Amino acid sequence: MLEEDAKSLFIDWLEKHKASVVQVARAYTLGSEESQDLAQEILLQAWHSLPRFRGQASPATWFYRVALHTAMNWRRNDQRRRTCQQPLLEVQTIPSEAIDSAEHAEQRETLKQLYEAIHQLPKSDVALVLLYLDELSYREMASVLGISESNVGVRLNRAKKTLSQLLNVEVAEG
Template sequence: MVEEDPKLIFTRWLEEHSSSVIQVARAYTLTSEECQDLAQEILLQAWRSLPKFEGRASAATWFYRVALHTAMNWHRKDQPRRVNQKPLLEIHDPASNGTDGVDQVQQRETIEQLYSAIHQLPKTDAAIVLLYLDELSYREMADVLGISESNVGVRLIRAKKALSTLLNGESDES
């Protein structure tokens, strides 16, 4: 790693890539509290992994890789506890004050449906969808996941079909 203060590097990368951390955490959790817990775990793992960063991948790719691996491990380890646990009350952030309140509610419901469907996908398909939603190129997705670009394409098509089925019933749209 470059001879620069690790705290400065981490802070800069966090500013640039925090949205990907939240997006990954949200896709692997059911409640906003769990999302925050997982996001904290991802940041902790990223901080611990920073000395091992060799610069072979971009900071964005490295952050995604840490976030996805941490989320998948967290999900696997936490699954037994969550099977029988349901939240007593789901707390949602209030909509911001604006004239498009109905549109914001509809958009939030659509996003919730999307994340609910993503939760039902296999872990690798969920990871591909998250990377796609964050507009990464096939090359960047391949780097994050450690697979070929053509494999990314195949998996993405399969994941889109599965999401379409989950969101729209037995639709063939992608």
């Protein structure tokens, strides 16, 4: 693939999948600045991995794999450097149009609690929950994570139960 073709393809994929990159980066970091650093690292890793893309998976699946593997490595390396736990993230401001300040504060708190709970899950379950939140099918989740569809179902149910306990809420089965 020519350099210019690769660049054009990468930019196209990035436009389609940047929300997933940001979501993964936010879930695996402790603050907005760190989240931006991780997102840049994910994009750098994706760019370096592009020549190895063989089309055996969809671009969305490939981007997720790169993002998740990079984030897991980042988190593992970050935990070695840290001696104390910090808040999971600084939740970005939700646009204030049509949202009053009470609703805004409640949504921010809910989002913060969700990410804090997700952060407490095992690394493999964090990845699974992020894929679920991004509404991927079981088949797509299985492809990204390299596990069977039935294993996706079992692990996802376990992760949902754990999250519901952490958040003290009821979660629908299935």
